[in-house]
Amino acid sequence: xxxxxxxxxxxxxxxxxxxxxxxxxxxxxxxxxxxxxxxxxxxxxxxxxxxxxxxxxxxxxxxxxxxxxxxxxxxxxxxxxxxxxxxxxxxxxxxxxxxxxxxxxxxxxxxxxxxx
Amino acid sequence: xxxxxxxxxxxxxxxxxxxxxxxxxxxxxxxxxxxxxxxxxxxxxxxxxxxxxxxxxxxxxxxxxxxxxxxxxxxxxxxxxxxxxxxxxxxxxxxxxxxxxxxxxxxxxx
Numbered sequence: 031x032x033x034x035x036x037x038x039x040x041x042x043x044x045x046x047x048x049x050x051x052x053x054x055x056x057x058x059x060x061x062x063x064x065x066x067x068x069x070x071x072x073x074x075x076x077x078x079x080x081x082x083x084x085x086x087x088x089x090x091x092x093x094x095x096x097x098x099x100x101x102x103x104x105x106x107x108x109x110x111x112x113x114x115x116x117x118x119x120x121x122x123x124x125x126x127x128x129x130x131x132x133x134x135x136x137x138x139x140x141x142x143x144x145x146x
Numbered sequence: 147x148x149x150x151x152x153x154x155x156x157x158x159x160x161x162x163x164x165x166x167x168x169x170x171x172x173x174x175x176x177x178x179x180x181x182x183x184x185x186x187x188x189x190x191x192x193x194x195x196x197x198x199x200x201x202x203x204x205x206x207x208x209x210x211x212x213x214x215x216x217x218x219x220x221x222x223x224x225x226x227x228x229x230x231x232x233x234x235x236x237x238x239x240x241x242x243x244x245x246x247x248x249x250x251x252x253x254x255x256x
Contacts, residue, residue: 139188
């Protein structure tokens with residue numbers, strides 16, 4: 031069974047440009063999560079989808095970040111315009127049920143974003 | 147802050163020795179998980195321990211949880227070179243969010 035995949039694996043852009051990250055969860059997983067780790071800091075929650083609905087987006091840093099999950103399958107995370115402090119590794123995870131039900135979240139390999 | 151705190155931040159040991167990493171947290175949790183991240187790779191789930199459990203084993207891994215002290219430990223026995231990685235504790239709070247610590251960088255010396 032394929033795991034969580036993310037594209038691209040690495041993106042280098044200039045400040046002010048737009049970048050779109052993609053996450054394909056494990057097939058059948060209704061729950062999809064985005065996290066990020068900026069340099070030297072801890073991994074932080076960004077948001078949680080249940081199917082196509084945003085269950086919790088309290089971790090989104092500001093309105094330059096837009097996440098979508100049309101159709102409840104793959105998700106995109108767009109950063110527009112990108113700033114230097116957005117550099118870091120963006121992880122996506124999926125789970126069949128919610129973590130409250132004790133279900134494991136499976137993480138993708140991450141997208142390393144570098145903003146110059 | 148609900149953030150977990152791991153210690154030590156970095157640990158170097160000889161291959162074959164045991165490695166112990168600790169994690170403390172501040173809030174009530176439903177469960178606590180440990181993850182590993184090899185350089186440039188994604189997060190790999192190692193083990194989950196529920197709030198009503200005290201100890202759990204998986205292969206060479208042993209995790210303990212002390213909810214009264216709000217702390218957990220991860221023990222890797224008979225360490226191998228392939229265990230070199232960063233290890234993160236992460237706990238699920240009542241809002242269904244995973245909160246990660248900053249991680250412990252483990253380096254196994256040959």
